[in-house]
Amino acid sequence: MEHMRCNKCAAQMAAQSVCIAASCNHLFCPTCAKDVLESDDPCPLCEGPITRSNIKQVTIMQNSSVLQLSLCGQTPHTIMESALAGIKFFCEQQKLNVQFDHNQLSKKFTRMQSQCKAKLEQVHQGYLQAKRRYQETVQEKNGIQADINELSQKYQQKSLQTRKLQEMVKALQQENEDLKRRFRVAVAGALALAVACTQLAACSCPQQAGSPRLLAQGPRR
Ligand SMILES: [Zn+2]
Ligand SMILES: [Zn+2]
Structure with missing residues (x-):
């Protein structure tokens, strides 16, 4: 317009x-x-x-109706010169308008450019921060994985030790059972020996009256 x-x-x-x-x-x-x-x-x-x-x-x-008669009474030369001056003035103003619009657009463009640059810098900083956090997280994850591996090795070692201890306990229990059995056999042997000794003593000492076995056999002839 x-x-x-x-x-x-x-x-x-x-x-x-x-x-x-x-x-x-x-x-x-x-x-x-x-x-x-x-x-x-x-x-x-x-x-x-x-x-x-x-x-x-x-x-x-x-x-235009106001201007219609403003040039009446002038020579065509004056009218043409006047029109030319008016057109020149109008062209100059249109040229200035274009320059003004161009300047406004340039300012707007510069403003938008600096805003875009600031935004881009902000995004870049955000990216760097995210990258740093990602690297920290990866390092942390690696540390945790190393801890897991170490604990897993320790667990395997402990499991092995537990199995060995269980086997030792089992062997000791077995040994204990053997000792108990041998003890019972020995006790039985000792009892049998004691009975045999008692009988032998009774046979070799007949004057020992009152012995239940001698009484049962009756007096010797
Ligand atoms: Zn001027
Ligand atoms: Zn002014």
Whole structure:
């Protein structure tokens, strides 16, 4: 859409608003025009002189019906020159609008670029942090695996020792049983020997009356 801006503060000029045009084809809102005129500064765009004599009050996008008779009474040469000046002014303003839009886009692009860069840096830092954590986790896992292997070896050694101890206990139990059996046999042998000794003593000493066995045999003849 065709529109015009103040060439100093970039404010968009509403249709029918009154502004100041300089002979260098630059346009100013009333506030900026007042500032430039009071400061005696040159045109902020082209540095051309700006004085009260080379500026003109213009109405932006004026209704064509108002302008219809404004050039009446002029020669075709003057009318053509006037139209040419108007077209040149319009072209200059359109060119400035394009530049303004381009600058705005460039600023936006630069801002977005720096935001993207910051975001990318943030993502990169996140990636590095995740990588570091992953490496730490892998190291931790390896440590745990080494502990598991060591414990497993110890468990196998202990199992082997337990089996050996169980075998030793079993052998001792067996030995104990053998000793008990031998003891019983020895006791039985000793008892039998004692009985035999008693009988022998009884036979060799008949005067020992009262012996139950001798009494049972009766008196000797
Ligand atoms: Zn302005
Ligand atoms: Zn200028």
